[in-house]
Amino acid sequence: MFVTDLLKTKKILVTGGGSGLGKSFAARLAELGAELVICGRRADVLETTAEELRRASGAKVATAICDIRDAGAVDEMFSRIWSEGPLDALINNAAGNFIARTETLSPRAIDAVLDIVLHGSFYCSVAAGKRWIAEGRGGSILSIVSSAANSGRAFTVPSAAAKAGVLAMMKSLAVEWGPHGIRTVSVAPGLFPTKAAWSQLYPDGSKLLSEEMEVPLRRTGQHEEIANLVAYLLSDGASYINGDCITIDGGRDLQNGGGSGVMGLFSWTPERWDAFRANSRG
Ligand SMILES: CCCCC/C=C/C(=O)SCCNC(=O)CCNC(=O)[C@H](O)C(C)(C)COP(=O)(O)OP(=O)(O)OC[C@H]1O[C@@H](n2cnc3c(N)ncnc32)[C@H](O)[C@@H]1OP(=O)(O)O
Ligand SMILES: NC(=O)C1=CN([C@@H]2O[C@H](COP(=O)(O)OP(=O)(O)OC[C@H]3O[C@@H](n4cnc5c(N)ncnc54)[C@H](OP(=O)(O)O)[C@@H]3O)[C@@H](O)[C@H]2O)C=CC1
Numbered sequence: 001m002f003v004t005d006l007l008k009t010k011k012i013l014v015t016g017g018g019s020g021l022g023k024s025f026a027a028r029l030a031e032l033g034a035e036l037v038i039c040g041r042r043a044d045v046l047e048t049t050a051e052e053l054r055r056a057s058g059a060k061v062a063t064a065i066c067d068i069r070d071a072g073a074v075d076e077m078f079s080r081i082w083s084e085g086p087l088d089a090l091i092n093n094a095a096g097n098f099i100a101r102t103e104t105l106s107p108r109a110i111d112a113v114l115d116i117v118l119h120g121s122f123y124c125s126v127a128a129g130k131r132w133i134a135e136g137r138g139g140s141i142l143s144i145v146s147s148a149a150n151s152g153r154a155f156t157v158p159s160a161a162a163k164a165g166v167l168a169m170m171k172s173l174a175v176e177w178g179p180h181g182i183r184t185v186s187v188a189p190g191l192f193p194t195k196a197a198w199s200q201l202y203p204d205g206s207k208l209l210s211e212e213m214e215v216p217l218r219r220t221g222q223h224e225e226i227a228n229l230v231a232y233l234l235s236d237g238a239s240y241i242n243g244d245c246i247t248i249d250g251g252r253d254l255q256n257g258g259g260s261g262v263m264g265l266f267s268w269t270p271e272r273w274d275a276f277r278a279n280s281r282g
Contacts, residue, residue, distance in 0.1 A: 011037070012034050012035070013081065015120070016093045016094030019045055023049050026061070027053055028227035028228065030061060032231055034059065038062075039063070041066070062081075064080065069119060078131065082131055089139060092124055093144045095116055097200055098201070098280055109158075114162050117159060117162035129182055133182070136180075140233075143170050143187075146160070147249065147252075149163040149166070149188065151253070154262050170184040171245075174243025175243065185246070186246070187233070187246050188248070190221055190249020190250055200281065204264065215252045221249070221250060
């Protein structure tokens, strides 16, 4: 679908690039010639993925262990990356999320999601942007958000609020940093199966099946479909797209508001919620 060296001159950081969609983005970008840095908290996950990508594509793939909730650690990571050459693009992909009744959330639970999604994306964006501006060079920032950024979403309220904040940041920076040659673009995915999303959001299989049936295309998305969109948006072919958010969800958002996909959760008993909490990651 693309020329094989579409991203040949680009060096790209993918936060959360060791697993899930981030790994699929990294794999596609590497295939298209990009040099990559993938970051996350788990060294073993990052190393395994980096080795897989190097073997499959021959691309240069570096890893950075970094908890993006820590602003100091983020800035250190960017300094280390820059010491070997500047980035051309940043993908804010790392996220945390889980279903919960909002009134039961502890302050730490709320912060866990807000800090990863909103603060982490903000720290990374500023760390990249200030370096590009100081050097008088351009760059691209792509953030993975969700349709909940516009509509809100019951039972994953911290994620919805954080994604809305990220979207507002991206639209604002498109205007503020556009004159510096820095463009921003957001992608709002629908249902893309990943181990983490499915365990954190769809522990109840029947609920997922009903959500799939609410997608006009009657299926979940394939990773290569969203990875191709991300590759295009970071390529020079998309150089006049700035500040927009592209939805890739098989039409689901048009059919649903932010609420109907979670209707099944209203019937969960407190015991069912306790069982989910006891078994969920974290
Ligand atoms: C808007 C909806 C549309 C969908 C769009 C988005 C989809 C996705 O983002 S799917 C991606 C899902 N991937 C992940 O979640 C992977 C990363 N997740 C994690 O690392 C954890 O789940 C984390 C977010 C909880 C953060 O981990 P960590 O920093 O290790 O946090 P702790 O284990 O220390 O927990 C902090 C705090 O949160 C409470 N908590 C954790 N899980 C739950 C839960 N299921 N329900 C309620 N509360 C939970 C935990 O108890 C801690 O609070 P305190 O007990 O008060 O200390
Ligand atoms: N899958 C789906 O259907 C949908 C996904 N999305 C969005 O797509 C993106 C990818 O989701 P998905 O692949 O499903 O999720 P995953 O949980 O598989 O991936 C999240 C990645 O983020 C990393 N991460 C989490 N917290 C931190 C942190 N504090 N610092 C650094 N890295 C961190 C994780 O690595 P580690 O744990 O090692 O740190 C992991 O590699 C997210 O932005 C998500 O909100 C949006 C809508 C739907």
